[in-house]
Amino acid sequence: MRVLLADEYGFCFGVERAVEMVEESVSAGETVRTLGPLIHNEQEMKRLGSHGVVTVSEPVQIGRSETAVIRAHGVTPQVEQELKEKAGKVVDATCPFVTRVQRLASRAAAQDRHVIIVGSADHPEMIGVRGYAPDHSFIIKDETEVAALPRLKNPLVVSQTTIKAKTFFDTAEAIKTKTDDEVEIVNTICSATRDRQEAARALAGMVDAFYIIGATHSSNSVKLHAVCKEQCQKSFLIETEDDIDPADLFGAQTVGVTAGASTPEWLIKKVVKHLESIDPNGTKDMALA
Numbered sequence: 383m384r385v386l387l388a389d390e391y392g393f394c395f396g397v398e399r400a401v402e403m404v405e406e407s408v409s410a411g412e413t414v415r416t417l418g419p420l421i422h423n424e425q426e427m428k429r430l431g432s433h434g435v436v437t438v439s440e441p442v443q444i445g446r447s448e449t450a451v452i453r454a455h456g457v458t459p460q461v462e463q464e465l466k467e468k469a470g471k472v473v474d475a476t477c478p479f480v481t482r483v484q485r486l487a488s489r490a491a492a493q494d495r496h497v498i499i500v501g502s503a504d505h506p507e508m509i510g511v512r513g514y515a516p517d518h519s520f521i522i523k524d525e526t527e528v529a530a531l532p533r534l535k536n537p538l539v540v541s542q543t544t545i546k547a548k549t550f551f552d553t554a555e556a557i558k559t560k561t562d563d564e565v566e567i568v569n570t571i572c573s574a575t576r577d578r579q580e581a582a583r584a585l586a587g588m589v590d591a592f593y594i595i596g597a598t599h600s601s602n603s604v605k606l607h608a609v610c611k612e613q614c615q616k617s618f619l620i621e622t623e624d625d626i627d628p629a630d631l632f633g634a635q636t637v638g639v640t641a642g643a644s645t646p647e648w649l650i651k652k653v654v655k656h657l658e659s660i661d662p663n664g665t666k667d668m669a670l671a
């Protein structure tokens with residue numbers, strides 16, 4: 383079986399960096415506690431767990447002899463302070479793209495301006511960013527929520543790093559009706575999600591079947607699956623190579639592979655190796671069964 387990988391797939395920059403920072407702490411002999419799951423991938427979490435990495439939900443669960451890790455989504459300044467008080471050491475793995483949004487929000491709040499963040503109010507990244515401008519900010523999901531905003535003072539408009547560009551710019555345009563002041567619009571969308579979707583779409587039209595490696599509860603993996611399905615009917619979202627049904631590959635010559643932003647390289651390699659070992663013509667009996 384010929385296997386083609388999409389041009390962009392798997393760990394994004396921020397997730398890769400966070401995992402590397404955790405691995406460095408583990409190698410240094412530290413007892414590592416991450417505040418919230420580091421990534422949405424059960425296999426990788428199990429691997430990290432086998433090195434003693436434990437996920438906690440509150441800073442109070444971390445002891446003085448332990449290292450606390452802030453994951454790529456970031457946290458509020460208050461939570462960061464709590465971690466510093468509880469843990470022996472704090473490793474800040476906030477993605478630099480998220481740190482940029484936090485800094486922009488903090489600067490605008492210090493200037494007594496309003497901050498509008500376009501994104502999901504319950505997403506950890508948004509909760510963290512809002513913590514940098516608690517008395518000056520509003521989180522809205524799209525332009526339909528602009529009408530409910532009060533009159534705005536010199537507003538800054540920023541975005542959750544993973545939303546669609548159209549949603550952000552349509553919302554930013556609508557916000558102009560809420561003020562007589564100048565509106566500062568800063569596009570803080572990260573291109574990782576879009577790049578993976580575009581690369582998957584381009585490849586899906588050229589293959590007989592497509593495998594998306596990622597968790598079924600990972601939203602970027604589910605979106606990748608939907609994008610591939612538009613181009614290739616035989617597109618499957620799988621967590622490991624065990625989820626591959628060889629009968630689906632009867633007569634296929636070439637399969638495409640991509641992976642969500644939380645899928646580690648070692649797991650992708652395992653799936654590719656397994657696919658390469660499948661004889662598509664040897665799967666006929668299974669297909670007819």
Ligand code: SF4
Pocket residue numbers: 394395396397454455477478479480543544572573574575643
């Ligand atoms: S998706 Fe973008 S912003 Fe989020 S962690 Fe990855 S690189 Fe950073």
